[in-house]
Amino acid sequence: MNAPSPRPGQVSTLIAGELAEVTIAACGVTERPLRANRVRVHGGPHATLTNPGPAFAVSIHAGTTPPPGRPPG
Incomplete structure (x- = not known):
């Protein structure tokens, strides 16, 4: 089961259970x-x-929150 992908500038913390951060790159x-x-x-x-x-x-x-006039993400 995948959680939403975090955006740059976000912070998160795991309270309970298991989560893994998966990054797929050319290498x-x-x-x-x-x-x-x-x-x-x-x-x-x-x-x-x-x-x-x-x-x-x-x-x-x-x-x-992005500044006014700037799209999120």
Whole structure:
């Protein structure tokens, strides 16, 4: 099950469960497990959050609002 892809400038934290940040690039695929109770700052638009296990994961996401006249993302 995939969670929404984080946008640059967003932060997230995993409260419970398992999540992995998956990045697909020309040089290969990188999967990075996220640890509970750690804040993660997302700087690039190419990562996807994936739940590798059968259980639910609880996470909190926050971001900034773009300035007026500028499209989001």
